[in-house]
Amino acid sequence: MFLSEVLASLPRWAQVLSGAQTVLSLPLLFFLGxxxxxxxxxx
Structure with a gap:
């Protein structure tokens, strides 16, 4: 199963949460470094 299929099957709130985690992860990793x-x- 491809990632796009998994994301499409998630409810809307889980898609939003996943997107927010992806966007916030890069600056937070930078500040952790x-x-x-x-x-x-x-x-």
Whole structure:
């Protein structure tokens, strides 16, 4: 089963939630990387 078929079979609220998670994941991963770099930076 392809991903598009799975997404099409989901209810509308689950499609919206999935889209929101996809959009928010990239900036949040970027900020997590910045925080980890700051936390473990060698002095």
């Amino acid at each position: 910045l925080a980890l770099r700051q936390r473990f930076r060698l002095r």
